[in-house]
Amino acid sequence: MLAEFNLFGVFVAPIAVYAVLAIPVTLLLRFVLWRTGAIEWFWHVALFEVALYVSVLCLMILYV
Template structure:
């Protein structure tokens, strides 16, 4: 588990770092979904992207 990090005297909770990492992974997977053509098969793409972000964030918090 991460501890608090600081940048120029401002403390950040560990969830901020986890959320940034999850956002990066979600953006990479989003590009992969578009390039493979999977996006046309999804009914509500923004909902799938939010669910993907939440799943990645929860995995990062649980295992790292």
Template sequence: MGLHEWSLGGVLLSPLLLYALLALLLTGVLRMGLQRVGMARWIWHEALFDCALYVCVLAAVVAVLGQ
């Protein structure tokens, strides 16, 4: 995919927007998986964990798709 802007009707869109949406979706799936398995009870601060998990997933998505 690369890190090149897309032109949509004369408006340049950053690919980071799509990466961020994909990372949000993957974070939600991972979070639901953790709750289903029972690992969510070990999380001390849920909001902090969600934010850190999102940042890690976003970095992984950019690293994989941003080449």
């Protein structure tokens, strides 16, 4: 799936599509972590959330 996407005649790089698709996945994981209380294990929550997004993005690039 690493080919350009044709969006109404404009070719979009696959990394941009993956970056947009990684946002809802990250938000879902954040919601689960907040509801279970597991987010309190981390010292710097904002830094963890950025790292979570980057990890989800990398996994999507590798496996989708």
